[in-house]
Amino acid sequence: MMCKRCGSVPVVHDEALQRTLEDAARTAHFVVDGQETEIKGLCESCSGGG
Numbered sequence: 001m002m003c004k005r006c007g008s009v010p011v012v013h014d015e016a017l018q019r020t021l022e023d024a025a026r027t028a029h030f031v032v033d034g035q036e037t038e039i040k041g042l043c044e045s046c047s048g049g050g
């Protein structure tokens with residue numbers, strides 16, 4: 001994830017998401033050679049939450 005406004009990158013360690021992606025790849029008989037998950041948007045402070 002990366003904030004479009006300030007460029008901050010909140011660190012998210014989501015094992016459930018990681019497993020889901022790996023399982024999906026395995027089901028498709030796809031050999032994963034590196035992984036890049038990119039979600040762009042606004043962080044909490046830039047979206048007015050702070």
Ligand SMILES: [Zn+2]
Pocket residue numbers: 003004005006007008042043044045046047
């Ligand atoms: Zn921001």
